Amino acid sequence: MMVVKMKKIYQSPLPYYDERLHDICALVLHCSTHDADEMVExxxxxxxxxxxxxxxxxxxxxxxxxxxxxWHAGVSRWREMDNLNHYSIGIEISSPSMGQESYRDAQICNLIWLCRRLIRKYRIPPVNVVAHSDVAPQRKPDPGLMFPWQYLADSGVGLWYDLSDAKKVSEDDPAKLLSVIGYNIENISAASYAFCRHFLPQLVEKCSDIKWLLDNVYPSDYVFPLQYINVLKACAYKYSLLKNTKMRSIRSKK
Ligand SMILES: [Zn+2]
Known part of the structure; x- marks a missing residue:
């Protein structure tokens, strides 16, 4: 059996939080241009x-x-969850390029260790391991197109698609498929672009001007490219198949 070494977690308390009224059932991954200690400040x-x-x-x-x-996710939605701060654990990963360049191995290795630990502890379903850009597609581009989602999924963190599943799905309306996966489709251009950032990053334009990127999260006239509909279908299949590992019962509000 592979022995995974325990990693050190440094404590650096911030007072910006409140009481949880719901069980933890999601992981929201972010990135920030600052290194760890600076990020706390x-x-x-x-x-x-x-x-x-x-x-x-x-x-x-x-x-x-x-x-x-x-307080990390802000205005956000995923599946039946409104305001992800209630339900999630937020993880910020340093990336000076805001995810436009590759992440470092040491970061991804420790991120996977941490995520697996949290997933096990709180029984977080793989359908709820999401990007900030997935849950706030109109406002946020992080953790960016170079974030290694497929590698994480292969390591037991989140989900990736298997193209051969596409033929099992008859629905071919992109909006309905995005909604099955979990996206809020109120703004279909934003949701389509967020999907591409996560699952089809080759379709997302790399941007070295971070300020521009933060101000222009998605092209307002973006239409999901139908030649990639099978990726969308395959994802919808995987996400709907695993939805029975869905959120645990949510305690009623106090
Ligand atoms: Zn973020």
Whole structure:
């Protein structure tokens, strides 16, 4: 059996959180241009927070306890969850390019270790391991087109598609397929582009101007390219198949 070495988690508390009223059932992955320690200070200035931060060398910092509701996702939606802060653990990963260049091996290795630990502990279903851009497609581009989603899925974190599943799906309306996966389709251009960022990054334009990227998260006239509909179908199949591992019962609000 492979022995995975325990990693050190540094504590650097931030006071920006509140009480959780719901069980944890999602992981939201972010990126930030700052390295880990600097990121804590940036969050402090903005009066925001995150449960974990992973630095450029893989250093893991925990500013907020899992049991508390950190402030990382903002206005967001995924599947039946409105405002992901209620349901999720937020992880920020340092990326000076905002995910436009490759992440470092040490970061991804420690991220996978951390995610697997959280997934096991809280029984987080793979359909709920998401990007900030998946849950806030109109507002957020992180963790960016170079984030290695397929590698993570192969390592037991989240889901990837198997193209051969496409033929099992008769639905061919992109909006319906995106909705089955979990996207909020109120803005179909934004949802389509977020899907591509995650599953078809070769269709997403690389951008070295970070300010521009943050101000122009998606092309407002974006239409899902129908020659890739099979990727969308294969994803919808995988996500609907596994939806029975769905959210655990949610405690009623106090
Ligand atoms: Zn984010």
């Amino acid at each position: 940036v969050l402090r200035e903005k009066q925001l927070s995150s449960h974990y931060i992973i630095g450029l060398d893989g250093k893991i910092i925990q500013p907020v306890d899992d049991a508390k509701r950190a």
